[in-house]
Amino acid sequence: MKKVLIASFDMEVGGVERSLISMLNNFDYQNYRIDLMLYSHTGDFMNLLPDQPNLLEESAAYKTFRMSIGQILKSGKISFGLVRLMAKYKANLSTSSEKGYKQMQYMWKYSLPFLPKHKEQYDLAISYLWPHYFVAEKVEARTKIAWIHTDFSTVDTDERVDIQMWNKFNYIVAVSEECKNAFIQKYPSLEKKVIVIENITSPDFVRALANEKIENRMLNDQRFKIITVARLSYAKGIDNAVKALKLLKDRGYKDISWYVVGYGGDEAMLKELIKEQNLEDSFILLGKQINPYSYMKQADLYVQPSRYEGKAVTVGEAQILYKPVLITNYTTAQSQVRNEFDGIICELSIEGIAVGIEKLYRDHQLRKTLIINCKESNYHNDYELNKLYKLIE
Structure with missing residues (x-):
């Protein structure tokens, strides 16, 4: 051997x-x-x-x-x-x-x-x-x-x-x-x-964990739910996500909530930013979770607001769970998503994230198309x- x-x-x-x-x-x-x-x-x-x-x-x-x-x-x-x-x-x-x-x-x-x-x-x-x-x-x-x-x-x-x-x-x-x-x-x-x-x-592994029953506050949230799974760090752009949600709220989209699974060095800064933007009830940090897939499963949209990535594992996992995906146009974005087929690539900016979410929030048929295409794709590799x-x- x-x-x-x-x-x-x-x-x-x-x-x-x-x-x-x-x-x-x-x-x-x-x-x-x-x-x-x-x-x-x-x-x-x-x-x-x-x-x-x-x-x-x-x-x-x-x-x-x-x-x-x-x-x-x-x-x-x-x-x-x-x-x-x-x-x-x-x-x-x-x-x-x-x-x-x-x-x-x-x-x-x-x-x-x-x-x-x-x-x-x-x-x-x-x-x-x-x-x-x-x-x-x-x-x-x-x-x-x-x-x-x-x-x-x-x-x-x-x-x-x-x-x-x-x-x-x-x-x-x-x-x-x-x-x-x-x-x-x-x-x-x-x-x-x-x-x-x-x-x-490992699609079978991801889907099996997604079906595990865990205590999940998202179950009782009737709003349009966004999920991000990422380290709380500069690279992942969670600060831009907070500001993008604030833009959406100011534009009248009151029934959107954003959950983040993850932990990291930016946690204190992000909590302060969320407070400053009066988003405590809408932008929710769920902390470290061994099984993020149950949270992904409950979401209406997965968003990756990163400033840079190699290839975000979580984006592929969201697609395995048949979620509409929105990612920013970081350098390697084209390797993650076939734009307008199994996800959307938006401008890498606060405004770009907000516009991308607004587009997917309003266009139910587009979300449905992305879901269908994810279901028809083979993610075994x-x-x-x-x-x-x-x-x-």
């Missing part, structure tokens, strides 16, 4: 983690032995991991990447704590409004001297979530693959440092053609390494794994 290592951070609730679970659920375990390396054995999705992969023991050194600086120092790992402080300082020298990417880069790069090497050798090693330093520097494998899930043309990274890391890999996997093109736009020297393997979707098997062989 070929030996494969897959490495990622943890199993917190998120689209990347759901796509990893789908991949693991569909892997060919008769021909491949899978070791799963999670830097931290934490997250509500831990219980959703299938039994077949061999979950490796948690490493105290790698777990620090999911700990705060205070927690690291209290645990006695002074070197890692100092590295984190240095990474934060250097990232803060950047003029970017979103410094987290550079901080992550420096945190990993400066930690390398203190991180243990992985002992076993593999036919294939996959780093599933950026930055990819563990597989790049600490794993021996005949073939190494790094996965990209976001639009790299829109995020601020230290490109010189990044290219040094990417060059350690034989292949770079993008989750869509548009995601690939955006990456090449930023790193043209890496073009020959980049291939596309789409996120594996486990054949995408054949591309991965070819790389192993």
